[in-house]
Amino acid sequence: MTSEVDTDLLVIGAGACGLAAAVAAHDAGISVAVVEKLARPGGNSSLSTGSVPGAGSRFQREAGIEDSPERLVTDLLATAGPHDADALTRRMAEESAPLVEWLIDELGARMELVTAYKHVGHSVPRLHAPRSRRGQDLVDDLLGFVSDRGIPLAVGNPVDRLLMEDGAVRGAVIAGEPVRAAKVLLATNGFAANRSMVARWCPEIAPAEYFGALGSTGEAAAWGEAIGAALGNMGAYQGYAAVAYPQGSLLSWTTIEKGGILVSASGRRFGNEDAGYSGFAPTVMGQGETAYAVYDRRIHDIAAGEEEYVELAEMGGVRWADTPQGLADHMAVDGAALAETVDAYNGAARGGRSDAFGRRRFELAPLQAPFAIVRVKPGLFHTQGGLMVDDHARVLRPDGSVVANLFAGGGAAAGISGLSGAGGYASGNGLLTALALGRIAGLCAADELSG
Ligand SMILES: Cc1cc2nc3c(=O)[nH]c(=O)nc-3n(C[C@H](O)[C@H](O)[C@H](O)COP(=O)(O)OP(=O)(O)OC[C@H]3O[C@@H](n4cnc5c(N)ncnc54)[C@H](O)[C@@H]3O)c2cc1C
Known part of the structure; x- marks a missing residue:
């Protein structure tokens, strides 16, 4: 020095x-x-x-x-x-x-x-x-x-x-x-964490809740711009399609990747979950205020390898029923429509063909009893x-x-x-x-x- x-x-x-x-x-x-x-x-x-x-x-x-x-x-x-x-x-x-x-x-x-x-x-x-x-x-x-x-x-x-x-x-x-x-x-x-910068550079996710740390307020980009440095990829961000609500913890994406689905309050799917936890976040945001993840006990057992998931379950964030209709007793979803949705999804998984939304990866699906449901919201994680x-x-x-x-x-x-x-x-x-x-x-x- x-x-x-x-x-x-x-x-x-x-x-x-x-x-x-x-x-x-x-x-x-x-x-x-x-x-x-x-x-x-x-x-x-x-x-x-x-x-x-x-x-x-x-x-x-x-x-x-x-x-x-x-x-x-x-x-x-x-x-x-x-x-x-x-x-x-x-x-x-x-x-x-x-x-x-x-x-x-x-x-x-x-x-x-x-x-x-x-x-x-x-x-x-x-x-x-x-x-x-x-x-x-x-x-x-x-x-x-x-x-x-x-x-x-x-x-x-x-x-x-x-x-x-x-x-x-x-x-x-x-x-x-x-x-x-x-x-x-x-x-x-x-x-x-800087709402005006998010609105300027990533407007599509601006209405979503931010689930990251408070310190990410964009000084580097602002200082860089002021001294004539080049900025790149400013519109890109990591979203998350399934933050458990109201617990605020991540619902492990393993639950979806291993065969679970996301449905709206009307019990219907609204897109292809193969887009991944980040890519699917804007789709979840576009369909309504909250969504619901539905999967089964075998998938739960795999996700239970992750501490945060276990904590979510211990907090009561994961609810169980023997039928898709039964899940409606726990959450405000249309049970009859959900039963039809699970049937249609299981049919596609059984046939090994892509479903109506283009999903190709079914892993442990068809889903089977007992069924689990978690209420989720999409979120912004970082830019x-x-x-x-x-x-x-x-x-x-x-x-x-x-x-x-x-x-x-x-x-x-x-x-x-x-x-x-x-x-x-x-x-x-x-x-x-x-x-x-x-x-x-x-x-x-x-x-x-x-x-
Ligand atoms: C819930 C969640 C899960 C994620 N999971 C993963 C994952 O598994 N894998 C992965 O690759 N990424 C993941 N990410 C993204 C990952 O966390 C970030 O991309 C990464 O942590 C960024 O690291 P960093 O050191 O750049 O920033 P940070 O870890 O945020 O550190 C930046 C630090 O700078 C400080 N700071 C800011 N401005 C100033 C200033 N003016 N003066 C002094 N200090 C300042 C901040 O307070 C902060 O402490 C996840 C994000 C979230 C929110």
């Missing part, structure tokens, strides 16, 4: 991106400090299920799963379609297996390969997650690594703006005080648009030149989930770009500073 700066790398935001960057930069030999505006670190990363793809990881090899970065690129682009950050998709795919091996083998994160099911948008099991399936455990591990290294982390310290000199970033103003830094990483996530970055997480201008000394990662950067809408999001896209770009930014900052 030179005497002209307070720290080599200033990390703004203490979620997965910022914490991974801090550890990587420290271990590469530079000084680093993390500032977090809220009283608690963790951001959206704490609320997530902590699932991160690692294509071709040693854990997959040991489980006999054949995978590769090329296969992940193919899967991600098939879901996302062409977008502003195509090149980043390849970089993220290549980084994914080294990332999970770094987290688990080198740092000691308590994560494992999830083999029980393939996540939305992935053709093989490749997501690695905390054993509890809670992002809080991943954040706690990262906070432990930060604290073991003596990296300063100041909570309750909002960054007001970047310090700029001659077009280069020189630090930031934190709670009114300038802090000089050789490099700055924007790890502040996206703008889903996927942000600052365009290069392969080293450096922030770019529209002409492709680099904004000197400025990095961005995670929700602050343009993501890999398509140009707009909820359909381009594949499971793990949020944490992959958070952790991988954070790590890359930390390493690149160290590299540049050591000449």
Whole structure:
């Protein structure tokens, strides 16, 4: 560190991106400090299920799963379609297996390969997650690594703006005080908690409830726009089609993927659930205020492998009946219509043909007694648009030149989930770009500073 700066790398935001960057930069030999505006670190990363793809990881090899970065690129682009950050998709795919091996083998994160099911948008099991399936455990591990290294982390310290000199970033103003830094990483996530930015960039999901952390108020995009940085994929976001209501916890998508359906209050289906938990969210929003997930005991038993689902069941969020009509005693749905709906769906599943909505994946369906029902609402989880970055997480201008000394990662950067809408999001896209770009930014900052 030179005497002209307070720290080599200033990390703004203490979620997965910022914490991974801090550890990587420290271990590469530079000084680093993390500032977090809220009283608690963790951001959206704490609320997530902590699932991160690692294509071709040693854990997959040991489980006999054949995978590769090329296969992940193919899967991600098939879901996302062409977008502003195509090149980043390849970089993220290549980084994914080294990332999970770094987290688990080198740092000691308590994560494992999830083999029980393939996540939305992935053709093989490749997501690695905390054993509890809670992002809080991943954040706690990262906070432990930060604290073991003596990296300063100041909570309750909002960054007001970047310090700029001659077009280069020189630090930031934190709670009114300038802090000089050789490099700055924007790890502040996206703008889903900022209603006016959501209305500007993602108007279709603006009426939905936001289920993420309060800190995602869009400073990175706003500061970037003000200094002439390029923004990309601003209309893309992760939605969730089935947040249990009124409990507010996620109804595991396993319940739908393994053969469950979503119906309206009139007991009718309204779309093809194969679109996935994110892609199906706008459809759920379009059909009415709430919807109902219907599945059976066998599917419940599989979902019961997830702590959050068990808690939902314990809170009384899952109701049971021996017939579809019987489910109407628990919820305000039309029981007779629901019985017809389940019959028609079971018929399609039995025949192995796509149903009236084009659904092809039936897994354990036909559904059989006893039947379960959960009341759900769609929600907005996070936005996927942000600052365009290069392969080293450096922030770019529209002409492709680099904004000197400025990095961005995670929700602050343009993501890999398509140009707009909820359909381009594949499971793990949020944490992959958070952790991988954070790590890359930390390493690149160290590299540049050591000449
Ligand atoms: C319920 C839910 C489940 C999810 N599940 C998954 C999943 O399993 N896998 C996956 O890949 N993604 C998942 N996601 C998305 C994922 O959580 C995010 O994409 C990811 O956590 C983003 O990480 P981040 O580090 O960029 O942001 P965050 O973790 O949100 O961290 C950003 C931090 O920056 C702070 N900050 C913001 N502005 C300032 C400022 N001006 N000054 C100082 N600090 C600031 C914030 O307070 C916050 O603590 C899920 C999201 C939700 C809501």
